[in-house]
Amino acid sequence: MDFQAVLDEIDAKIRPMLGHGGKVASYIPALARVPAERFGIALRTCDGVEACAGDAGERFSIQSVSKLFTLTLAMQHLGERLWERIGREPSGNPFNSLVQLESEQGKPRNPFINAGAIAVADRLVSLGDAKADILALMTSLAGEAIAFDEEVAASEAETGYRNIALANFMKSFGKLDNDVDPVLDMYFHQCAIRMSCVQLACAASFLCRDGAHPVEGQSAVTTERQTRRINALMLTCGTDDAAGDVAFSIGLPCKSGVGGGIVAVVPDRLTLAVWSPALDTTGNSLMGMKALEMFVGKTGLSVF
Amino acid sequence: MDFQAVLDEIDAKIRPMLGHGGKVASYIPALARVPAERFGIALRTCDGVEACAGDAGERFSIQSVSKLFTLTLAMQHLGERLWERIGREPSGNPFNSLVQLESEQGKPRNPFINAGAIAVADRLVSLGDAKADILALMTSLAGEAIAFDEEVAASEAETGYRNIALANFMKSFGKLDNDVDPVLDMYFHQCAIRMSCVQLACAASFLCRDGAHPVEGQSAVTTERQTRRINALMLTCGTDDAAGDVAFSIGLPCKSGVGGGIVAVVPDRLTLAVWSPALDTTGNSLMGMKALEMFVGKTGLSVF
């Protein structure tokens, strides 16, 4: 299949729609000032073939897409023990809800809601230098130096009352091993990682390769079994409250972020990364989702 | 792949475990008296090749597996209009919960929780002779006469207080068009359909054939797009509270019932039906799930 042509076509169709509808995340200045008219798309096949279109080379704040990689890092180190503290079920509630956490005694439903990602961050803080470790993983996977946007991280920390509430709430149930501050520092930093679509498509490509590292010769990122499980979690929980609808209309494991980025996986075929900052009412990139729907429509690639 | 050999192997491994662990549903006598030691498994490939093992020819109460077929019937007639009354998101709550229904004004989260299936039944009652229509569909799909177990239907009606509550609750929100009684009569009857694994694997085989009817020459059951969507709903919502875990450990679209039956789909490859009456704590067949896990392990067939 000529994937470059497919992406070009999608880019051509999406571009005139940019700036109409959707809203760029505005809770911190660094996100609010990103122009709504950006759109990028990139893919990497399981054999390493790459294609991209639009603003695929521009770095943006990956936000919750980072949860995919902190989960990967935690699974590498903890294996099944990770699940003692975190569930694997869709929550049926908003990504930043505290309600379920109260009735379930501080154990988050899955690693992709905020509470779950904070619980993962807690494990990473216990395991080593969490911030350095995640940058090292990202840099290795992307094949290029990846860094935090410290301005974004600082803004997240300043205005992150809901996440501070979540972390303290879990701590009150004895479900965080570390002090709240270093855990949140890790969490706010992981959300502030900047990457391009091209880099993300490469970094997440182990997910379409049964866990094999994107760069030949490197050891596996995750086992085949773990890789399948990450894909399953992405499909059932990766786009929060919209997960059912995304499975229904796109049918691919996805992980999205409020920066407008989405990573999607066609197991055994390819990994996609799209980016467009204007969000729909569910907090997912409006044109990013549209582009994925077009991609599935044009290629017939869907897990169902 | 020699699927018959795979099923025989699974049957051989499962059989010694039967009767150890799990509990047969006991809320009505007709279900309670089914022996726990039963196990059947059947599959049908997209090309119509069949294989089966164990008690695959024995009929059992398909219970919530019927929701798959009433959904299919409703989608055939209503298309996208079906979604005006029913959502497509995992509920994050038990299958018979009323909580979410209250905050969401009587609109069920998805067609596979009880409230959603009752809402589907309401649409079918509006469309014609719902009970005759579902039997006609099942008979056509299975290629053999399918019938209700009237004893089970009567028991369901007698003890179905929670479902009566759900139906009246939705009615109080103006979300049922018909009287509660005929809607519940339909619902209690669909749960009382009796089929064997062989019949179920055949009946659900349109789900691995892009909607094509199991019997050559018949018109399509659902469109390709609808078929994908049903599979997506099965994966995200088909095993209720355990959906995330089933996606995680098995990775196939599944629909289960408290009678111990499960239908699973490998898109573009095959449809499986398993049955074993003893249930795990999530209300899914203990050995049925085990068998599916073995099948995926042995064949590598999983959507992820």
Place this chain on the structure above:
Amino acid sequence: MDFQAVLDEIDAKIRPMLGHGGKVASYIPALARVPAERFGIALRTCDGVEACAGDAGERFSIQSVSKLFTLTLAMQHLGERLWERIGREPSGNPFNSLVQLESEQGKPRNPFINAGAIAVADRLVSLGDAKADILALMTSLAGEAIAFDEEVAASEAETGYRNIALANFMKSFGKLDNDVDPVLDMYFHQCAIRMSCVQLACAASFLCRDGAHPVEGQSAVTTERQTRRINALMLTCGTDDAAGDVAFSIGLPCKSGVGGGIVAVVPDRLTLAVWSPALDTTGNSLMGMKALEMFVGKTGLSVF
């Protein structure tokens, strides 16, 4: 104190405000056609002195005010055993909510929310001829023949989906001893009792007399201790979601109904009954509450 003068003054002030603001309950025709411009007020002191003003002699549908008397009847027969099935705490949720009932396994928070009153009705059905028993109690307390409005009772039954849901929900938790139908028949009938303010003030006057029957020579309705407890329940739970606000602004034990009636008690002094059909947003009589506030303001009679 010249209570007649106080009531006349209140009537004079309220009358010009009638018909402005508030909404008559419209879920059944028999309630919807009651003119919004009605207002009646009556009181009876602990010594049997009576006073009344406005439409105090006109009978209306007492609706949830009846819960006060079914509770009294159940306490007479069951004493403390009543509380095995029903709590005594404010619910913090709407009067017809099912949410709390789910997490609390079918045990209603208090006897004044619908679920609690249905649980009380269930006990009364077990104890005898519930409908005859409540009419006998009311007739004895009011000193005049009291009857059901069968049209209202039939309408309640026809449209009472939420209450049917509540009853079946409790039954599903094994918390009703009787079949749902006779319990709801009792509940829908008690709501359909018709009484005037004068009759209600008399009937409820045992609450300001430590339980002594309104008619001299008759045996006590409730013990002193039980009487205090009913008053306490009225204050904390008698006006549903508005109970805190009513205690705050009026400071008297009250029980209200959607027919627009309210019974209020000044312990050891007097019992009041007011009626005006237009309801505020909390489902309590708009002018009834206003009148009680005026009464407390003018007389200084409040429990606080």
Place this chain on the structure above:
Amino acid sequence: MDFQAVLDEIDAKIRPMLGHGGKVASYIPALARVPAERFGIALRTCDGVEACAGDAGERFSIQSVSKLFTLTLAMQHLGERLWERIGREPSGNPFNSLVQLESEQGKPRNPFINAGAIAVADRLVSLGDAKADILALMTSLAGEAIAFDEEVAASEAETGYRNIALANFMKSFGKLDNDVDPVLDMYFHQCAIRMSCVQLACAASFLCRDGAHPVEGQSAVTTERQTRRINALMLTCGTDDAAGDVAFSIGLPCKSGVGGGIVAVVPDRLTLAVWSPALDTTGNSLMGMKALEMFVGKTGLSVF
């Protein structure tokens, strides 16, 4: 009535029961090491007559009893404007629950649950030097110097994850005007006020005197109307989840704290303070509640 004799009798009956049943709060060391065998009781009539028994002169951590006085201070300064940010209804949920706060967008149900008291603290921080102001009020009301226990305040701050979560959660809804830190500093300090039963009975005696200051010649603490309202709030919300039961079995406005103290009011008659550190399962002083029940039984003084 010879109140001194009544209190002596109560003390004599309670003393042998001390140390049997109930649990001293143990979440901070300074509370955990208070001996369970303490019991004190004091009262002050509306005319200034005092009586006391047992350990009535021993100072203890008043904890949530302080919410009564911060509410008083806030009502003095803000009047009805206070209620823009805080409700007046029982919550129906545990005192430290976050669930309701989520569905009600950060507006606490009443000033006596933790979230409500934190919201009150926020208003006091805006109005001046909150910590100095509350000590000045308490010192004036008690007629003796009142101070914080800084060890307790520091421990509360160190382990108060749930309260930190509550404050940040409200802040995330824009419902706190000040930074979280000074608000929580005020809250943790008010909980750490140390007073004796004698001091508390005096300080809260304005509540049985229509707001008149305990010390002759001083200006009123609150208006008569405000005083009634505080009493009403105490009755409906002052003992959290047990408020209905306390109204039912004791029938007096009460405010309790996990230090084992309770203030109770008989309007127009007297104010009581009891203390015994062992708590029942609802978090109220086991022997304190027992003593109040005895007091009401012996004197017949109850608002109902």
